[in-house]
């Protein structure tokens with residue numbers, strides 16, 4: 055039930071994976087078990103999500119020697135957090151994710167954001183006035199440290215997340231091992247057409263996060279319309295006899311974008327990978343493309359009345 059994209063390393067990356075951001079400890083193990091049992095072979099993780107140990111419990115039950123699924127048959131991604139950009143911190147951070155996930159290697163390790171935070175144990179280091187404490191580590195130096203992880207066999211590929219075209223070019227300009235993926239927010243209201251074209255021309259696959267518009271993002275207001283209720287998406291779904299989520303995921307798959315919908319609900323986890331038994335017409339792929347509003351839902355911090363009311367990862 056999986057269809058794959060091919061990375062510039064030659065690795066096969068399942069086009070649909072399970073997202074784990076916002077998946078609560080206490081729920082995420084069951085979600086990963088459900089996903090693996092429903093045919094998912096791609097799990098998207100990050101140290102910053104605070105749940106890698108529990109994701110690891112599920113992987114330990116299903117993957118590896120003596121278990122139903124071979125390690126080689128699952129694609130696991132993790133991400134280097136912003137406080138770990140200093141070159142001396144990169145390998146320990148990677149080893150921590152490996153230990154939590156219980157894996158000998160990662161298929162893909164991403165730089166989570168292009169900016170560095172102050173080093174240390176505090177995930178979101180802040181000044182007294184609430185503003186974040188950044189560090190001046192150049193992301194090229196972080197990248198060179200990530201390249202060593204490949205040389206050591208800790209990771210099979212490295213990539214980027216939340217990088218724009220210029221920042222991506224900065225990495226391409228110095229890299230020995232090219233970034234294989236750029237993971238960014240992407241959905242019918244933020245189609246990322248230009249970045250997709252830019253990355254594709256350079257052999258970089260795009261992965262779409264918040265593909266369903268993240269209705270569970272902590273700052274979503276209950277009144278605001280949800281992407282999954284967009285009348286045009288709902289109409290398309292009816293026409294194909296599919297759900298809005300399936301239409302959106304299928305659209306990404308058809309434009310060659312990897313998609314990592316998050317769910318902790320077994321029925322939705324199943325629903326979200328049942329997208330390989332129908333095809334959207336070329337016109338409908340273009341139609342969904344036309345819904346773009348450049349509407350970005352995820353930014354690193356959300357400030358309201360001078361207060362930080364949301365911080366990614368913490």
Ligand code: A2P
Pocket residue numbers: 073263264265266267268269270282297299300314315316317318319322323325326
């Ligand atoms: P839940 O985890 O309670 O099942 P995104 O991947 O864009 O971040 O969106 C995740 C959100 O979308 C979660 O709130 C999740 O709910 C919900 N969701 C995931 N799959 C579906 C689906 N097929 N139909 C409706 N809502 C879904």
